[in-house]
Amino acid sequence: EPEVTQTPSHQVTQMGQEVILRCVPISNHLYFYWYRQILGQKVEFLVSFYNNEISEKSEIFDDQFSVERPDGSNFTLKIRSTKLEDSAMYFCASLRGTNTGELFFGEGSRLTVL
Amino acid sequence: QQPVQSPQAVILREGEDAVINCSSSKALYSVHWYRQKHGEAPVFLMILLKGGEQKGHEKISASFNEKKQQSSLYLTASQLSYSGTYFCGTEYSSGTYKYIFGTGTRLKVLA
Numbered sequence: 001e002p003e004v005t006q007t008p009s010h011q012v013t014q015m016g017q018e019v020i021l022r023c024v025p026i027s028n029h030l031y032f033y034w035y036r037q038i039l040g041q042k043v044e045f046l047v048s049f050y051n052n053e054i055s056e057k058s059e060i061f062d063d064q065f066s067v068e069r070p071d072g073s074n075f076t077l078k079i080r081s082t083k084l085e086d087s088a089m090y091f092c093a094s095l096r097g098t099n100t101g102e103l104f105f106g107e108g109s110r111l112t113v114l
Numbered sequence: 115q116q117p118v119q120s121p122q123a124v125i126l127r128e129g130e131d132a133v134i135n136c137s138s139s140k141a142l143y144s145v146h147w148y149r150q151k152h153g154e155a156p157v158f159l160m161i162l163l164k165g166g167e168q169k170g171h172e173k174i175s176a177s178f179n180e181k182k183q184q185s186s187l188y189l190t191a192s193q194l195s196y197s198g199t200y201f202c203g204t205e206y207s208s209g210t211y212k213y214i215f216g217t218g219t220r221l222k223v224l225a
């Protein structure tokens with residue numbers, strides 16, 4: 001069964017460093033997402049991406065964040081100058097683009113900022 | 115704009131029933147339900163698109179009210195495997211494909 005894969009599964013970084021989280025969405029899907037979940041809390045929408053550009057973004061997704069689909073398969077989230085409060089689980093998800101509305105999530109990348 | 119879920123948490127014995135609600139201050143285009151087990155990614159359960167719709171099977175089903183501002187998830191004769199956190203995912207406008215998740219409901223089923 002096709003799946004969304006994310007790397008790394010866990011990354012530890014020092015405050016102020018840049019991190020890149022990578023995702024390989026399901027190949028025939030059209031919409032890609034990043035969500036964030038601080039431990040034990042709600043799943044927060046960060047950004048959606050369609051047709052090689054940002055479709056929607058939340059107020060959380062400020063200039064510190066950027067997304068790219070550099071090679072037609074990988075979908076990356078870059079976090080510049082990380083802060084302690086960026087520590088969270090980051091989920092990538094993809095959507096085929098029909099009214100089924102089923103988001104397929106990856107297993108997540110846990111980011112720990114020290 | 116985030117939908118509110120109630121209750122925040124519920125503890126059940128195996129075989130008991132539960133209802134989880136998801137409420138929005140304005141009409142939704144669609145609502146989906148997801149279950150997330152501890153340490154795992156959310157997994158899709160079902161989507162509702164039409165006001166007044168009911169969907170699912172006898173064990174896990176959901177409804178969407180006529181005004182499309184509230185959805186409920188019904189878990190009947192709960193099993194241990196139902197334990198997890200349940201989220202509603204909501205889309206406010208057709209075609210935006212922007213899904214905002216509700217506040218979450220933690221469900222624990224005890225033997």
